[in-house]
Amino acid sequence: MVALKKSQLDALAYQLKVQYQALLREVHDELENVGSQHRIDLLNNEPGDSGDESMANALADINVATLDHHIRDIRDIELAFQRIRDGAFGACIDCGDDIAFERLQAFPTAKRCIVCQEKREREFVQEDHPKL
16 A cells, blocks of 8 residues: 555545546536537528638637547546555556655646656657657
8 A cells, every 4th residue: 555644545535526526517518518609600600701610620629629638637537546446546657656745736646656757758758749
C-alpha cells in the first residue's frame, strides 16, 4: 500500500469526485448545446457566405476537441478510482515509488512520480507531433 494517510486519500478521492461530477455536467451541457444549435441551424436555413460556413466549422471543431478533452479527463478519473479500489493509488506505474502527496493534490490523476513523468516526456516528446 502507498504511504498516503487515510485523511489524504479521502481528500484526494473527494477532489476526484468533484472533478468527475463537474466534467459530466460540462459534457452534458455541451451535448445539449450542440443539439440546440443544430435545431437553430435548421430553422435558419438561409444560405450564408463561406465565412459563415468556415466559422461554423471552426466552432464545431473546437466543440469536438473540448468534448474529447473532457472525455479523456473522465477516463483518467475513472482509472484513478480503480487504482484507489486496488490499493495502488499514489504509486508510480513505472517505478512503483510513491507519488508525492503535493503532486497528487495538484494533479490527482497522476500515474507517475515526477521523475518518471519527466523521463517519459523527454523520451516521447515527439509522440503527438506529426513529422514532415
